[in-house]
Amino acid sequence: MSSHNQDTTGAQTTQEARMGEGVDDRFNSKLREAFGSSPFILTKFDSFMNWVRGSSMFMLQFGIACCSIEMMHTYAVKHDLDRFGSGVPRASPRQADVIIVPGTIVSKFAPRMKRVYDQMPEPKFVVSMGSCTCSGGPFQEGYNVVKGAEEVIPCDIHVPGCPPRPEALIYGIVKLQERIAKGETSPVTVKPYELEEFGDLEDDELVQHLADQIDEEDLVMRYNWAESP
Amino acid sequence: MSLEAPEPSTHADVGVTEEGLDYDALESLLGDAVIGRETHVNAEAFVVRPDRVANALSVLKEEAGFDHCSCVTAQQYEDRYESIYHLKKYDDPTQEVGVVVPTSVSKPASQSGESVYRTADWHEREAYDLVGIDYDDHPDLRRILLPETWQGHPLGLNYDQEQHQVVPLTEHANPLQEDHQEGADTMFLNVGPHHPATHGVLHLKTTLDGEQVADVESDIGYLHRCEEQICQQGTYRHQIMPYPDRWDYISAGLLNEWAYARAAEDLADLDVPEYAQIIRTMSAELCRIASHLLAVGTFAIDVYGDFSAIFMYAFRDREVVQNILEDLTGQRMMFNYFRLGGVAWDLPEPREEFFEKTRDFLDELPTRLEEYHNLISSNEVLQLRCVDTGIIEPEVAKDYGCTGPVARGSGVDYDLRRDDPYGYYDQLDWDVITEGGCDNYSRVLVRLREVEESAKIIEQCINLLEEWPEDEREIQSNVPRTLKPDADTEIYRAVEGAKGELGIYIRSDGTDTPARFKIRSPCFSNLQALPEMAQGEYVPDLVAALGSLDIVLGEVDR
Ligand code: SF4
Numbered sequence A: 001m002s003s004h005n006q007d008t009t010g011a012q013t014t015q016e017a018r019m020g021e022g023v024d025d026r027f028n029s030k031l032r033e034a035f036g037s038s039p040f041i042l043t044k045f046d047s048f049m050n051w052v053r054g055s056s057m058f059m060l061q062f063g064i065a066c067c068s069i070e071m072m073h074t075y076a077v078k079h080d081l082d083r084f085g086s087g088v089p090r091a092s093p094r095q096a097d098v099i100i101v102p103g104t105i106v107s108k109f110a111p112r113m114k115r116v117y118d119q120m121p122e123p124k125f126v127v128s129m130g131s132c133t134c135s136g137g138p139f140q141e142g143y144n145v146v147k148g149a150e151e152v153i154p155c156d157i158h159v160p161g162c163p164p165r166p167e168a169l170i171y172g173i174v175k176l177q178e179r180i181a182k183g184e185t186s187p188v189t190v191k192p193y194e195l196e197e198f199g200d201l202e203d204d205e206l207v208q209h210l211a212d213q214i215d216e217e218d219l220v221m222r223y224n225w226a227e228s229p
Numbered sequence B: 001m002s003l004e005a006p007e008p009s010t011h012a013d014v015g016v017t018e019e020g021l022d023y024d025a026l027e028s029l030l031g032d033a034v035i036g037r038e039t040h041v042n043a044e045a046f047v048v049r050p051d052r053v054a055n056a057l058s059v060l061k062e063e064a065g066f067d068h069c070s071c072v073t074a075q076q077y078e079d080r081y082e083s084i085y086h087l088k089k090y091d092d093p094t095q096e097v098g099v100v101v102p103t104s105v106s107k108p109a110s111q112s113g114e115s116v117y118r119t120a121d122w123h124e125r126e127a128y129d130l131v132g133i134d135y136d137d138h139p140d141l142r143r144i145l146l147p148e149t150w151q152g153h154p155l156g157l158n159y160d161q162e163q164h165q166v167v168p169l170t171e172h173a174n175p176l177q178e179d180h181q182e183g184a185d186t187m188f189l190n191v192g193p194h195h196p197a198t199h200g201v202l203h204l205k206t207t208l209d210g211e212q213v214a215d216v217e218s219d220i221g222y223l224h225r226c227e228e229q230i231c232q233q234g235t236y237r238h239q240i241m242p243y244p245d246r247w248d249y250i251s252a253g254l255l256n257e258w259a260y261a262r263a264a265e266d267l268a269d270l271d272v273p274e275y276a277q278i279i280r281t282m283s284a285e286l287c288r289i290a291s292h293l294l295a296v297g298t299f300a301i302d303v304y305g306d307f308s309a310i311f312m313y314a315f316r317d318r319e320v321v322q323n324i325l326e327d328l329t330g331q332r333m334m335f336n337y338f339r340l341g342g343v344a345w346d347l348p349e350p351r352e353e354f355f356e357k358t359r360d361f362l363d364e365l366p367t368r369l370e371e372y373h374n375l376i377s378s379n380e381v382l383q384l385r386c387v388d389t390g391i392i393e394p395e396v397a398k399d400y401g402c403t404g405p406v407a408r409g410s411g412v413d414y415d416l417r418r419d420d421p422y423g424y425y426d427q428l429d430w431d432v433i434t435e436g437g438c439d440n441y442s443r444v445l446v447r448l449r450e451v452e453e454s455a456k457i458i459e460q461c462i463n464l465l466e467e468w469p470e471d472e473r474e475i476q477s478n479v480p481r482t483l484k485p486d487a488d489t490e491i492y493r494a495v496e497g498a499k500g501e502l503g504i505y506i507r508s509d510g511t512d513t514p515a516r517f518k519i520r521s522p523c524f525s526n527l528q529a530l531p532e533m534a535q536g537e538y539v540p541d542l543v544a545a546l547g548s549l550d551i552v553l554g555e556v557d558r
Helices: A014-019 A030-035 A045-055 A066-075 A110-119 A131-135 A166-181 A205-210 B023-033 B050-062 B120-130 B227-233 B253-268 B274-304 B309-329 B351-375 B380-386 B394-399 B404-408 B440-467 B522-528 B530-534 B539-549 B553-557
Strands: A098-102 A125-129 A157-159 A195-197 A219-223 B034-039 B044-048 B068-076 B080-088 B097-104 B109-111 B134-136 B165-168 B186-191 B203-209 B212-219 B490-496 B501-508 B514-520
Touching: A045 A166, A066 A098, A066 A125, A066 A166, A066 B309, A098 A110, A098 A166, A110 A195, A110 A219, A110 B165, A125 A131, A125 A166, A157 A166, A205 B165, B023 B034, B023 B044, B023 B050, B034 B097, B044 B050, B050 B080, B050 B097, B050 B109, B068 B120, B068 B490, B068 B501, B068 B514, B080 B120, B080 B490, B080 B501, B097 B109, B120 B134, B120 B522, B203 B539, B212 B530, B212 B539, B227 B514, B253 B274, B253 B490, B253 B501, B274 B309, B274 B351, B274 B380, B274 B440, B274 B539, B309 B351, B351 B440, B380 B440, B380 B539, B394 B404, B404 B440, B404 B522, B440 B539, B514 B522, B522 B539, B522 B553, B530 B539
Parallel strands: A098 A125, A125 A157, B044 B097, B109 B134
Antiparallel strands: A195 A219, A219 B165, B034 B044, B068 B080, B080 B097, B186 B203, B203 B212, B490 B501, B501 B514
16 A cells, blocks of 8 residues: 655645635535524424435335336436435335335235335335325226225325326325425324234134135235225 | 258148138047037137047147147136137247137036146136136146135136135245255245336245256236226226226337227227328337337346446436327327227327427437447347346247247247238338347347337338328227127237237127136236246346346236
8 A cells, every 4th residue: 555645746636626616615505504603503303303304215116017117207317206305216125214105906915015014114104106006096896906005004195197197206205205394294094904813813704714724823914895995 | 040941841730721721621630629619700719628628739739830829718608617728820820720628617627738838837827716717637726816815716707706805925935034945055035026126016936056046936916906807897999998008007008909909890890090000000119119118228227236327218218209109199108099990089280290209209219229239239248147048949938928029039930010910010111020049138139129120110100191191081980889799709819019919809798898808918928938047047147037028017917
């Protein structure tokens, strides 16, 4: 390792070259001006945290159906969701705090989605994208289709449309950011479908029939197609 | 061009004559396996004894040259169950024959065709799952789309849609809980259903031997949205058309709509005005470009890592295509633009602007494609990853019923736009692209080159449309308000979708909704061939192979 040569010739350091001529206005920013003479602000820690949370959101890279194509367009050039401080998709649920649910949820996938949701750290937010996640959308009458994401996980924002345009999705996400920044919580919703242990299910004909296929401790989701809205 | 001359076949295929297929010769070839004969709109069909299926199919394959089992349709009538094997030839898909296998309601079991066509494996599993037919000596007859604990067969006649269902989560071992140590170096690895490389909700159960893939099994059905049921509930005229957009949702909507339009128009004997055919051809090819661009972009994500330049380029260009399509149809993705007998409306006014916009896109395209080629096909890193990985030999591809860019990347010269012409394709000047490499690289190259061909087609269509006399711009023929095709007409018709042969089987029962609506999805068959490509390769090659298949789960699961 050679020692750093002291620059005595007057050539610029890289840092200087990047900053350019004149006063570095990073130290005279608008923010600084707003603070006035003292560089301190007083706020409630909670409000500060909410503001931070809303301004930097990590999305879960989560694609289900057609809507995910428009979601990808929202991430990609032209719409570039990251402009709003809520863009970079994370592949692992453990690194994400917002999940966009883009598509039709069917019986086989709902328990999986619940599991992915459970793996996300608190606080977490859900944007339900598209008619399918509102109500089952065009597939509402299907024998296999869960009638909306809200049956399985609580949703903060619904963006209807089939598919919603990227602009609509951005609007929904910005609304969510606003709400987070203001510290609003979403109403608690009743979820008809929960993951529960097979042994805890009410012992009826169907359960007895399946008893030799499923272990007592296995997590299951029981669908009641007739009563879901 | 291959230098080896194709081996001269020792015998001509039975039943091939100048005027088309001689079904009587085929029938006598099958001998006493045949117990009857039906006439479908697309071809004759032989009713075959349920215990002679494998034999009949293998005779048709070996001696009559039907090497493509494009679809297996199962359905229940009041008095019987029925499986129909739709057979074709890769050399000439207009030569078709159906094999109908009836079984009793009390004990619906027939022989499996899996030993003759590998592709029948998944098709029969689906038939078992949704309709409830048992196939004797099928190697692995399990549910494929619905969870294994599902009760009843939803497309059977007396299914109760309101009954409760229980779906377990631990159906698949959780790799984080226990590493399934089978042998010293063997490990069981779940990929998906939530995983960025699976292009949606696909689950791959992989057995690894060290870093190599010893076995891979695709577990599908995480997006089984009951498309067939929904189409069976909709009326022909208007209610079905919105759904095809959602099968292959990667902007390939119009190609899918065309599949339904073609089947229904042939079923009900409707004409389509020439002008509408040109619009269809043009817009469908725009969709193909959008779809192939996404395939290339996401393939680059799979091979290069997160949101790379190629992905962004592909999306930039897709936005342009989507804008053009939005001008034309009013929607970015779910177009709902075709109607039976034509299209919904004419080109947007002012027409010049539309032409100009499309021409601009086409003029830019060669430069754009060069960019892609610089980034992809002439990139050494990508070549190292993709050349000679994920090999699928042409014969294997045919056995699995692969079509589209997957088959053409293995040198199988099969493209329904040329071989079974529809629309305006046969009057235009374009080429079918094939590559002989059989590997991941060839499949991507085929897509990139097909974009060029599509551009050629669009260009010619625009020229035609521009000069079309104003008073002859007929966009729809006369179609009755309620369409009721004659009872018991059956048809299987396919078009070349973005991913391959997209076929529709419709049986009508005299009402205004289909009695059976079956979708033959190209991705379903293509995905089935994944183990052939991935076995013995490294894990990253498995991901590349999956990416190069370009599956879309909406179409695999339907
Ligand atoms: S809302 Fe429409 S576009 Fe979105 S997943 Fe459902 S069907 Fe597809």
